[in-house]
Amino acid sequence: xxxxxxxxxxxxxxxxxxxPRAAHASPLMQTWSRLSRQLxxxxxxxxxxxxxxxxxRLVAPAWPWLSVDASRKTGAALLAALESDLAGADAAAARAxxxxxxxxxxxxxxxxxxxxxxxxxxxxxxxxxxxxxxxxEHK
Amino acid sequence: MSEKVTLGKLSTxxxxxxxLLGGGLSEFxxxxxxxxxxxxxxxxxxxxxxxxxxxxRRALFFTVLGEPPLKMLRYQQQFSFxxxxxxxxxxxxxxxxxxxxxxxFSGVLERIMREVEDFSPGLVxxxxxxxxxxxxxxxxxxxxxLQHFIQELGSRMAMWxxxxxxxxxxxxxxxxxxxxxxxxxxxxxxSHNLHEDVVVRKIRVIKMRGQAHMGGSHTxxxxxxxxxxxxxxxxxxxxxxxxxxxxPRRIPTGVAGLDDLLHGGLPQGHxxxxxxxxxxxxxxxxxxxxxxxxxxxxxxxxxxxxxxxARLHNAALIEMARAGKVTVIEPRxxxxxxxxxxxxxxxxxxxxxxxxxxxxxLSEIGLYLAPxxxxxxxxxxxxxxxxxxxxxxxxxxxxGFEDNQPDMRFSIDNLCFLADAVLTMRFAExxxxxxxxxxxxxxxxxxxxxxxxxYRITEAGIEVEDHAAPYDRMLTGWPTPRPPRK
Numbered sequence: 371x372x373x374x375x376x377x378x379x380x381x382x383x384x385x386x387x388x389x390p391r392a393a394h395a396s397p398l399m400q401t402w403s404r405l406s407r408q409l410x411x412x413x414x415x416x417x418x419x420x421x422x423x424x425x426x427r428l429v430a431p432a433w434p435w436l437s438v439d440a441s442r443k444t445g446a447a448l449l450a451a452l453e454s455d456l457a458g459a460d461a462a463a464a465r466a467x468x469x470x471x472x473x474x475x476x477x478x479x480x481x482x483x484x485x486x487x488x489x490x491x492x493x494x495x496x497x498x499x500x501x502x503x504x505x506x507e508h509k
Numbered sequence: 510m511s512e513k514v515t516l517g518k519l520s521t522x523x524x525x526x527x528x529l530l531g532g533g534l535s536e537f538x539x540x541x542x543x544x545x546x547x548x549x550x551x552x553x554x555x556x557x558x559x560x561x562x563x564x565x566r567r568a569l570f571f572t573v574l575g576e577p578p579l580k581m582l583r584y585q586q587q588f589s590f591x592x593x594x595x596x597x598x599x600x601x602x603x604x605x606x607x608x609x610x611x612x613x614f615s616g617v618l619e620r621i622m623r624e625v626e627d628f629s630p631g632l633v634x635x636x637x638x639x640x641x642x643x644x645x646x647x648x649x650x651x652x653x654x655l656q657h658f659i660q661e662l663g664s665r666m667a668m669w670x671x672x673x674x675x676x677x678x679x680x681x682x683x684x685x686x687x688x689x690x691x692x693x694x695x696x697x698x699x700s701h702n703l704h705e706d707v708v709v710r711k712i713r714v715i716k717m718r719g720q721a722h723m724g725g726s727h728t729x730x731x732x733x734x735x736x737x738x739x740x741x742x743x744x745x746x747x748x749x750x751x752x753x754x755x756x757p758r759r760i761p762t763g764v765a766g767l768d769d770l771l772h773g774g775l776p777q778g779h780x781x782x783x784x785x786x787x788x789x790x791x792x793x794x795x796x797x798x799x800x801x802x803x804x805x806x807x808x809x810x811x812x813x814x815x816x817x818x819a820r821l822h823n824a825a826l827i828e829m830a831r832a833g834k835v836t837v838i839e840p841r842x843x844x845x846x847x848x849x850x851x852x853x854x855x856x857x858x859x860x861x862x863x864x865x866x867x868x869x870x871l872s873e874i875g876l877y878l879a880p881x882x883x884x885x886x887x888x889x890x891x892x893x894x895x896x897x898x899x900x901x902x903x904x905x906x907x908x909g910f911e912d913n914q915p916d917m918r919f920s921i922d923n924l925c926f927l928a929d930a931v932l933t934m935r936f937a938e939x940x941x942x943x944x945x946x947x948x949x950x951x952x953x954x955x956x957x958x959x960x961x962x963x964y965r966i967t968e969a970g971i972e973v974e975d976h977a978a979p980y981d982r983m984l985t986g987w988p989t990p991r992p993p994r995k
Contacts, residue, residue: 413578414604421579483582486593493597 394461398468399453405475406445408491418445425475426452433467435459516719519672522560522590523553525738529712529727531720535694537670538718539663543679544699549710549731550676551576552588553699554634556735557674559590562599566631569624570602573637578604581636588735601628605635614658621662625669633666636676659692694718700726705880707844712738728848739848743895757954760865760903761805763797766973767932770949770958775930779953780894780904782927784920785934789945790966791907794934795867796825797970798905802865803834809865810857811837812850814873836861845877847889851896858900866897870907871924887922894927912936914986919950929953937983946978 410418422445430436436455442448452471456464480488518533527533534540534557544550554570562568572578582602585591596602601624608620625633659675666673675693696715701708711726729738759774762781768774775781783791792815799809811826829835836857840850857863868874871890875883882889890906897904906928910921912935919925919933931950936943948961960977961984980988 410604412602412604414572414606416606417577417579417604479579482579484586487582487586487596490593490596 394464395453395456398456398464399449401468401472402449402452405492406449410445412491415445416443419443419448421478422448422475425471425478428474428478429467429470432470433459433463436467436471518720519561521557523556523736523738525727525729525740526557526712526736528740528742529714529723529738530695530717531722534672535717535719537667537672538694539666539673539692540675540695540697540717541679541693542674542676542697542699545701546678548699548701549729549736550678550699551581551636552585552731553697553736554636554674554676555585556588556590558600558632558634559592559595561632561672562595564599566599567628568600568632568634569628569630570600570634570636571605571621571624572602573605573609573635576637578602587733589733590735601630614655618658618661618665622665625666625671629669630671633671633673634676635662635674637678656692663692663694699729707879709846709879709881728846730846730848730852737848737852743892743899754954760807761801762794762905763799763801764794764971764973766962766964766971766975767794767947767949769973769975770932770947770960770962771930771952772955772957775903776952776955777903778898778901779929780897780906780927781930781932782906782908782920782925783932783934784908784910784925785947786912786936787909789934789936790964790971791909791934792823792869793966793971795869795905795907796823799829799835799865799867800825802903803829803832807865808861808863809835809867810854810861810863811835812854812866812868813837813839814877815869836863840877843877844879845882846879847882847892851893854893855896855900858902864902866902866904868893868904868906870909872907872909872921887924887927890922890924891927912986914984917984925950930957935984935986937980937986937988939980939988946983947973 406418409421413421419442423440423442426436426438426448430438435458437451439451442451456468459467476488476492479491483491517536518527519536520527520533521530542550542553558568558570572581586593603624605617605620608617621633621635662675663673679698693716695717698713698715699710700713701710710729710731712729713726714722714724716722723740725741727738727740729736731737757776757778759768759771760777761774762768762771783794785791795811799811802809809829811830826835826837830837838853838857840853842849854866858866871886874889875886878886878889894904894906908920908924910918914935919931925931930952932947933950934945934947937946938944944963945965946961946963948959949957951957962974962976963978964971964973966972978988979991981991982988
């Protein structure tokens with residue numbers, strides 16, 4: 371897929387009903403936190419923020435409830451907003467948006483440093499993804 | 510038994526650098542790599558890091574405010590030394606920009622120490638060091654902070670037994686003038702100055718404590734394999750001064766009459782310089798030399814500085830090239846360094862197993878060379894012939910010059926002193942015709958004919974008379990018939 375050609379479900383899909391709101395966002399955010407911990411020491415908070423901001427801009431048109439605010443520069447501010455957005459969406463839409471964001475972020479990084487180095491850099495932060503659903507089941 | 514500490518030497522993995530450093534890099538040393546933007550500092554640091562880093566000697570690479578880390582990774586992985594498998598396991602990158610912005614040097618130092626304690630590296634790199642320096646407060650306090658920072662960093666890294674590099678965007682003058690830099694054990698300066706529209710990269714080891722390094726500036730190149738340095742040294746010739754070759758094997762030159770003048774051919778491994786004016790047959794002689802080699806099963810190399818169209822008419826050469834018996838090297842750069850040329854020659858000799866080389870011609874080579882090499886053509890030729898002698902290949906080099914009779918000269922720029930054998934080819938006006946003749950001026954370590962012999966260029970090649978030309982004063986250009994002996 372090209373860096374600009376992301377397509378997703380209808381824009382009005384996925385707004386959450388009232389409850390339970392935040393539960394499904396937490397495990398998704400763990401992946402982003404690990405990714406941030408992995409990459410910020412390497413590329414700096416500014417670098418991470420710029421890459422995530424670009425990713426958000428590419429993905430957000432398909433998910434209008436993802437908030438894009440140019441004044442958010444730091445990784446912490448961007449991820450806090452994402453957590454709030456994911457919590458506000460229903461679980462399936464949140465997961466789909468999360469995967470779209472993660473896929474685009476990975477491709478953006480890959481376009482800069484190549485897929486092999488990207489895989490190596492992200493290996494640690496994405497290693498836990500497969501276990502996430504099971505971990506939830508144990509809760 | 511000596512109780513002096515022995516300095517462990519690390520092989521840097523940069524071809525030529527260990528020679529400049531006096532045998533390698535001292536373990537636990539603190540070295541500044543300085544140079545203007547684009548001079549190759551980060552590449553040099555990466556090449557050293559990837560050569561030295563392994564699971565038992567890990568490397569920490571701190572990026573500060575210089576090249577963005579993502580871009581650095583993007584570009585550095587283009588080099589063949591960038592081993593992806595080492596990233597993360599043996600090599601860790603850490604960005605310090607936040608720490609530097611947030612606080613003073615002590616904050617940066619503490620962050621570096623935390624990372625060092627966590628990763629236990631044997632190698633530490635800080636890139637770019639100048640961006641650290643630029644945050645120094647002005648005045649004496651800032652200077653003191655900075656000096657303290659560098660001293661602390663140097664001593665703490667030494668205590669951690671980490672070999673440390675600071676990479677900084679300094680010019681050579683900055684480096685030598687800055688008292689702060691005296692803290693460093695070693696200083697390596699890179700430069701790429703413009704001279705007559707041509708840039709030749711240079712490297713200089715300004716200091717390296719505890720070891721006898723090579724001084725002066727040395728040429729370096731950046732290729733797909735990274736940096737390669739060319740110390741100002743001649744290649745060693747195996748067996749030189751330890752064996753005497755009393756009766757060297759003779760090889761045919763491809764011109765029977767010339768072999769006769771040489772008393773049986775050119776001694777194998779010799780360099781013969783063929784000189785003469787335009788149209789005298791030097792290039793044809795070169796083709797014969799390669800043909801004779803091909804007929805004996807020897808691979809040949811034709812290093813040609815003639816413009817390409819000239820070669821289109823050389824059917825014999827084209828056929829040999831097509832048959833894989835001769836490899837033609839035709840430089841295209843008009844800013845050629847002698848090192849680039851010698852690299853290609855060496856690589857081709859090793860790849861093809863060539864034992865004969867023709868260089869045609871030394872009078873055109875200057876048109877291709879970067880100014881500093883062009884201005885000292887004799888040194889360029891000397892280095893080229895020394896390399897070929899070291900490889901034991903037999904060489905025919907040509908050099909053209911305008912006839913200036915009756916002056917008796919045998920080459921341009923005193924190049925004839927650099928060759929083992931010299932053949933001069935000249936014109937003379939005889940009975941209304943421009944006739945050609947040749948004579949062997951010298952052959953080192955071997956007797957040879959001193960006759961001046963007329964020759965013709967025919968369909969069969971160069972046909973040399975089997976006796977001395979019956980004229981006197983031939984070298985004046987206006988010979989006179991020799992009276993019969995009484």
